[in-house]
Amino acid sequence: MNRRYRKTIIAGNWKMNHTLSETKAFAEALRAVIGRPKWCDVVLCMPYVNLVPAMRQFKDCSVSVGAENCHYASNGAYTGEVSAEMLKDIGVKYVIIGHSERRQHYNETDFTVNKKVKHALEVGLSPIACVGESLEQREMGLTMEVIHYQVKALFAGLPEEKVRHVIVAYEPIWAIGTGRTATAEQAGEGCREIRAVIRQLYGARIARSVTIQYGGSMNTENAYELLAQPDVDGGLIGGASLQVPDFMAIIKAANQTTE
Ligand code: PGA
Numbered sequence: 001m002n003r004r005y006r007k008t009i010i011a012g013n014w015k016m017n018h019t020l021s022e023t024k025a026f027a028e029a030l031r032a033v034i035g036r037p038k039w040c041d042v043v044l045c046m047p048y049v050n051l052v053p054a055m056r057q058f059k060d061c062s063v064s065v066g067a068e069n070c071h072y073a074s075n076g077a078y079t080g081e082v083s084a085e086m087l088k089d090i091g092v093k094y095v096i097i098g099h100s101e102r103r104q105h106y107n108e109t110d111f112t113v114n115k116k117v118k119h120a121l122e123v124g125l126s127p128i129a130c131v132g133e134s135l136e137q138r139e140m141g142l143t144m145e146v147i148h149y150q151v152k153a154l155f156a157g158l159p160e161e162k163v164r165h166v167i168v169a170y171e172p173i174w175a176i177g178t179g180r181t182a183t184a185e186q187a188g189e190g191c192r193e194i195r196a197v198i199r200q201l202y203g204a205r206i207a208r209s210v211t212i213q214y215g216g217s218m219n220t221e222n223a224y225e226l227l228a229q230p231d232v233d234g235g236l237i238g239g240a241s242l243q244v245p246d247f248m249a250i251i252k253a254a255n256q257t258t259e
Helices: 020-034 048-057 084-090 100-105 110-123 135-139 143-155 160-165 184-202 223-227 244-256
Strands: 009-013 041-045 063-067 094-097 126-131 167-170 212-215 234-237
Touching: 009 094, 009 167, 009 212, 009 244, 020 048, 020 063, 020 244, 041 094, 048 063, 048 084, 084 110, 094 110, 110 126, 110 143, 126 143, 135 143, 143 167, 143 184, 160 184, 167 184, 184 212, 184 223, 223 234, 223 244, 234 244
Parallel strands: 009 041, 009 234, 041 063, 063 094, 094 126, 126 167, 167 212, 212 234
Antiparallel strands: none
């Protein structure tokens, strides 16, 4: 990480986990131990139904609450969907976009991801936009190509002044929920490549201001090493964000890692 130019962000992705009462218990337990994380911002992304009460519950623990998806339209006939405007209106700041589980199960494409990122930014949310290769693509030697393609698609048509509000998460699909973490070198290399593409598109000054997270089985054991990579500016954490002690250990690792 490089704190001179960009923020370090540790974000939990709860996916479809934690009921409201579990969320409340989590907030109480976290409040008791979190203190004031000096060197990183902490975000917890969770199911829509719990966002409003969670914002109250996490208010005094320096934790921002985020959503896990949003639609690209402002409103309309999209049964079951939630717009970026609705999230903004209740006070949400962050929204995950294009997570591989959504690409896999809900037909998200690079095209919809781009539309969602643009719309979220217009509304004033910070998108956490996910990219990453499959195991098959890695084994075929296509990792860097996939990263180039997805990052270019994600930023297509995005005005320069919005770029630093985008957080990119490098999440190799084969590492998500599998316990098979990328090595620190692989994570560092993926994040470095993402920044290189942003540099090509927008120049060095903007590229160095973008927060790029690693995600995929980040845990208490490997967090320090992953976060110590110069282009890894935080984590998007699934499984290990569900329990306070694990999540807290990762926040501590981020606080210990110095440039
Ligand atoms: P994981 O999930 O940490 O459980 O691998 C990461 C993610 O899906 O963002």
